Amino acid sequence: MAGQFGFTCRLRICWPRHVPVDGLRRRLSAQNDKLSMILLLRPFFFLLLLVVAPTISAESRVASLNLCIDQVLLNWVAPQRIASVTWLSGDEHYRKAPLPEHVVLNRGRAEELLRLHPDLVLVGQYGAQRAAKRLRELGLRVVDIPDAYSLAQLVQQLDALQQALGDNSALAAQRRRLQQLLAESAVPGGASALILSANNITYGSGMLESQLLERAGFENLAARDGAGQLRRVSLEEVVAAQPDLLVLYGGDDEFALAHLAERHPVIRRYVDSGRVFTLPAELGFCPVLVAADVLQQLKEKRESLASKSSDRHQ
Amino acid sequence: MPRSLPIDTNNLALWLLALALPLALIAALVSGPVSIDLAAALQQGWRGDGSDAVILWQLRLPRALLAILIGAALGMGGAAMQGMLRNPLAEPALLGVSSGAALAAILLLYYGLAWQSGWLLPVLAIVGAFVAVACVWMLAGRGASASRLVLAGVAINAFLSALMALALNYAPSMFAMQEIVFWLLGSLANRGWDQLLLALPFILAGAVLLFSARNYLRALSLGEASAASLGFRGHRYPLLVLLGIAAAVGAAVAVAGTIGFVGLVVPHLVRPLVRQDPGRLLWASALAGALLLLLADILVVNFVGAQELRIGAVTAFIGAPFFFWLIVSARRGQGS
Structure with a gap:
């Protein structure tokens, strides 16, 4: 799982967001002399990325203000990417996955997350809305993840999570599996x-x-x-x-x-x-x-x- | 024969109460969310596999019998307490019996202790009731007067209530808090023969102890000095009453949670029917308590709502207006 996330980050570093991949390719084809050089250096690029990947992944830290999102992070996201989860996840009644030592338990207050400097804060549809609003105002990236009360909403929730967290093999596999099961005709x-x-x-x-x-x-x-x-x-x-x-x-x-x-x-x-x-x-x-x-x-x-x-x- | 008329009326009222109990039991057996064929269920017998037989024998009958048993224990406990303390406002809760049982149960729910054999919660609650009574007894001291017992009871009860408040305050989760609150509201839902069989020996033992102390309660109605002159001296008889109350009421609270007002209201209601006799008041209160709680449970069972109506809430609704009536009638008496 961790490898998949690292790869996502690597892609982002290789191809900065303001340069579309297609545009870059067009420019590269126009510069044939540079192309051969780049092709030659490509394996070294990948080696370099593999070395820096853990550092980059660790920087892309996610915090959660929702019990369910906590569980998604703890189960399906690389531990080093998790900055904080809610205090409820400290209770084993709610949590099956291990709680990494470095993860801070928050009580849904903006100041708790602010000092952790997370790159992404995930918040549920209800609860901790004031903290989410305050964090947005302070410039943090806060993403709402819709709650799921039906099978259709579950798929939507998985989509929203994938969109927020980037490529994630576990999330993608869960979505595929759910859709496959739903596609099977009900007996x-x-x-x-x-x-x-x-x-x-x-x-x-x-x-x-x-x-x-x-x-x-x-x-x-x-x-x-x-x-x-x-x-x-x-x-x-x-x-x-x-x-x-x-x-x-x-x-x-x-x-x-x-x-x-x-x-x-x-x-x-x-x-x-x-x-x-x-x-x-x-x-x-x-x-x-x-x-x-x-x-x-x-x-x-x-x-x-x-x-x-x-x-x-x- | 005009002078004998009130006695006959009182006896008649007691007979009517006794007659109403089996009728209420039949009403409890035929009422519920599911309509059953009572005759067919009876015919199928105890071991019947049909749903009607299971509902009758495994669900409605133990619940109704448990209501009778608990109502009787609370009524009897209230009568004994009022007799011993010679205070019409006394009830088992006054000496911390209910609080002791409830606190033990709450602590168990609070810490979510594992359910070992299905008996842990009620057994600990009974132990809690006995511990509370022991504390009251030790605090009041040997040969304590009624007023000292009341004082000790109030103190222990207040302390136990404070501990319960603390447990609620620091409930580890909303589930634990909900469990505690529901326990404090009392309920007979989902109870079966196992709970009935657990409470039965304690309530019977409590009844035996209380009935064996009936002459002490009668003598006590003349005053502590008169009771002592009649041979009821020492700490044997008060201890007998306290242990009887702890066993009966503790077992009732252990299986159904705290159900208030029955022990307070019922002796008041039936005292005129037994001509203020504390001895007869014991069984009359047991009878009326059983009937009251069974009728309250019939109301609970037939109440339609998203959540189950708690029987403690029903008895509180019965108890509070009774006190309004008591105050109004006292004011009228003063006015005339």
Whole structure:
């Protein structure tokens, strides 16, 4: 990953932004005597660039004012390029990737980032807007990254990240993978599913979680009942709905009152029969990290449920 | 026979209360977000696999029984506390029983301690209730008068409340804060037989201790000196009452969070029905407390909203107007 970013920086140094590549080529063709010299020196240029690349990459430092962007940086960007992430990312509850020692945790205040002199500050759609405005006024490059609440918005978010961070193989691969999964024709809903999240909340048709279920070939029972957004769902409703797959959300091994419903004995029968799928907590606060994985896993789960069902019928 | 009429009316009212409880239980079993065929569910029996049977036997029945059990514990605890302290404004929370249990639970939620066996939270909450009572007992000193016990209780309760405020203030995340706040509001949602079976032995033990001290409470209504002259001297009986309250109320708080006002309001309501007898008030308050909490939970279950209505909020809404009524009736009494 780091190599890819270094290469981007190298290109920028080789071909300054105010000189278009095509224009440069035209000028070079007009100066044939110089062309042979340049062609001869080209391998040395590359060697020189390889030597200076780490220094240049380290200078292109990025700071984040958003928890999800923090995770994108920590997971997919070279550590030396990360100047600062939000204080929430100091908590392992939100962070899976290691936190480099040099990375400063910020609390969304302009003065914290100002002294770090980042080359780029990434900010989310909501939150830390005052700090972003102040940093812009002070001349820092601040880029808004839109939040994602649907599959289409996820692709847009990846585009925005790629545009801001430059070429990045991990981001590009994630985008390709997501688009490939989305391009696959959704299997007609042969199996039903219901999400039981913290505090007995379920997800309706307008939510990303519901879209992922449907894309994986499940019929979201909450959406079928007309839920558009978040809705309360009691254990009684879960039992009565009899979904083929019960989808739990987050809830680590640690006890939480919010996840008490998942520990109720009536849910155990779903666990015992393997009809449970747990969405990672990251899907809630940074879907771009895990959406493709979740979609893939949900598809596999549906196939395994279908094969179990056909085995039973035989 | 005109003089016997009030007694008959009181007894009738108590019988009606006793009759209302099974009716409320049936109402609790038929009400909920899902419409079920009760007869078919009953026919399928305990081990029935159908959704109606699961809803009835695994969800509604344990929840309703838990409401009855907790309501009874809180009502009984309130009656015992008011009897022992001879103060109509006393309730289990006054001696830090509820706060002790709640603080233990909060600390567990605060630090997000791992769920080992499913019993850690309620067990620690019960331990917290006992520790709070022990602190009150030690602070008041041996053979303390009712007023000294109240003072010690207020002090310990205030300290525990301060610790709870501190825990809220420094909650490590918004999730922890939400957990703590929800715990303090009380709830019977998502509770099952395991919680019921955990609370049951403690509440039964508490009830036995309190009922064994009923004659002490009766004697105490004549004054501490009279009670001592009747043979209820020493620290054995107050300790019996305190341990009974800690066991019953601590177990109730442990499985359902803090549910206020039941222990305060219910003894007030039923005291006239038992002719101010502190001994009879124990079981009458248990009965009325069970009925009140079950009815409150039926309201909670049938409440439509994006979030679950917390039962502690419902009992607070019942309790506050009761005090308004108490003040207004006292003013009327003074006026006449």
